[in-house]
Amino acid sequence: MIVVKIGGAQGVNLPAVCKDISALIKEGQKVVVVHGGSAETNEISTQLGHEPRFVTAAQGGFTSRYTDRTTLEIFAMVTSGKINTILVETLQKNGVNAFGLSGVDGRTMVARRKEAIRIIENGKIRMLRDDYTGKIESVNADLLKMLLDAGYTPVVAPLAISHESDALNVDADRAAAMVAGAVQAEKLIILTNVPGLMRSFPDESTLISSVAKKDLEQALGYAEGRMKKKVLGASEALDLGVNSITFADGRVEHPIVDALSGKGTTIS
Numbered sequence: 597m598i599v600v601k602i603g604g605a606q607g608v609n610l611p612a613v614c615k616d617i618s619a620l621i622k623e624g625q626k627v628v629v630v631h632g633g634s635a636e637t638n639e640i641s642t643q644l645g646h647e648p649r650f651v652t653a654a655q656g657g658f659t660s661r662y663t664d665r666t667t668l669e670i671f672a673m674v675t676s677g678k679i680n681t682i683l684v685e686t687l688q689k690n691g692v693n694a695f696g697l698s699g700v701d702g703r704t705m706v707a708r709r710k711e712a713i714r715i716i717e718n719g720k721i722r723m724l725r726d727d728y729t730g731k732i733e734s735v736n737a738d739l740l741k742m743l744l745d746a747g748y749t750p751v752v753a754p755l756a757i758s759h760e761s762d763a764l765n766v767d768a769d770r771a772a773a774m775v776a777g778a779v780q781a782e783k784l785i786i787l788t789n790v791p792g793l794m795r796s797f798p799d800e801s802t803l804i805s806s807v808a809k810k811d812l813e814q815a816l817g818y819a820e821g822r823m824k825k826k827v828l829g830a831s832e833a834l835d836l837g838v839n840s841i842t843f844a845d846g847r848v849e850h851p852i853v854d855a856l857s858g859k860g861t862t863i864s
Contacts, residue, residue: 604632777836787846
């Protein structure tokens with residue numbers, strides 16, 4: 597079992613990714629796909645006159661999208677609607693019987709809603725309320741395994757459902773980690789628009805090829821921007837029993853083949 601997370605940043609070579617997934621499945625490999633959609637959500641939000649807003653958490657310093665109800669609906673339209681459908685279409689063209697769904701469908705991913713979040717803004721701590729984001733607490737592994745056993749390849753959009761049945765925006769990297777743990781994946785591959793974790797971003801010559809679990813805190817110090825969430829997701833995946841996590845370049849001709857051959861940054 598392999599879980600592949602396709603990043604939401606621009607530049608990922610989607611046709612090449614889908615070809616690699618198709619080749620793996622033809623070899624008998626079971627694959628679950630999780631995807632993001634941050635770049636396109638920003639673009640569509642701006643076109644609709646609802647400028648995206650990003651906030652920095654007071655605890656941990658992680659940056660995330662502030663998701664009011666309007667933003668949530670735009671996020672759902674882009675990720676569960678357009679991106680998921682196009683990804684399923686591309687996989688189908690490559691002979692993969694892909695099945696698109698979001699974490700809301702069948703309560704695939706259940707999350708605790710963060711109705712109020714503490715942020716740092718202009719050097720001051722303040723509370724933001726009416727936020728539709730959440731932290732995933734459980735994954736319906738039985739549903740995903742049922743699809744896999746029936747010959748489908750699940751393609752999961754990064755939306756979850758709360759205990760109160762509200763749709764929520766969830767971080768796609770951490771969602772992929774939770775899915776990988778739930779389906780007992782041997783490997784999680786996180787494809788992005790950089791070669792991996794770099795000691796001195798954006799200098800690609802400083803790529804870190806491997807990180808041991810005990811060195812994750814140090815690795816977090818090297819991470820910039822969205823890479824921080826990827827390192828956090830990797831840590832969570834290891835805790836859930838996933839053997840290894842690879843951050844790999846999704847822009848190349850054979851992204852998954854390269855990742856499986858050791859290119860990128862592997863955390864184990």
